[in-house]
Amino acid sequence: MATIKATCxxxxDVDLGPRQVRAHVVEAIEDSESRRTYAFTCTTCGDEVIKLADEDTIRLLSSAGVRVERTPVPAEAREPHRGRPINYDDVLDLVLWLESHDQIAEAMALSSGR
Ligand SMILES: [Zn+2]
Structure with a gap:
């Protein structure tokens, strides 16, 4: 079993086994913006230590037997988006539009049991 040296x-320096280290990668659309960390509970003081890592460190930890948890980018984040993002005025316009369209408001009231 590989011994991993980490620093509290x-x-x-503390020696850890692969199961005592947790690696986590939160993927971003641009790989350079992905957040990589590893964490361990110090075997001497019991503190939880979390450190930033680069991809090489994650690869090294993985090859030493550390389980790497990856949080992928949600698929909708990769979808092409056109137009500008909605803003407060757009939401306000929608509310005003809904208020002026009684049929929709009545249908919504009926479906919600009011
Ligand atoms: Zn410590």
Whole structure:
């Protein structure tokens, strides 16, 4: 079993097994914006230590047997988007439009049981 050397800010170097280290990658659309961390509970002081990592470190931890959890980018984030994002005025316009269209408001009131 591989021994992983990590550094606790309070205790200095500690030796850990692969199951004592957790690696996490939160993927972003641009790979350079992905957030990579690894974490462990210090075997000396018991503190939870979380550190930023680069892809090489994650790859090294993975090859040492550390399970790497990846949070992928939601598929809708990769969809092409056209037009500008909606803003407060758009929402307000929608509310005003709904208020002026009584049939929709009545149908919604009926379906909600009011
Ligand atoms: Zn410590």
């Amino acid at each position: 800010p309070s205790c200095g």
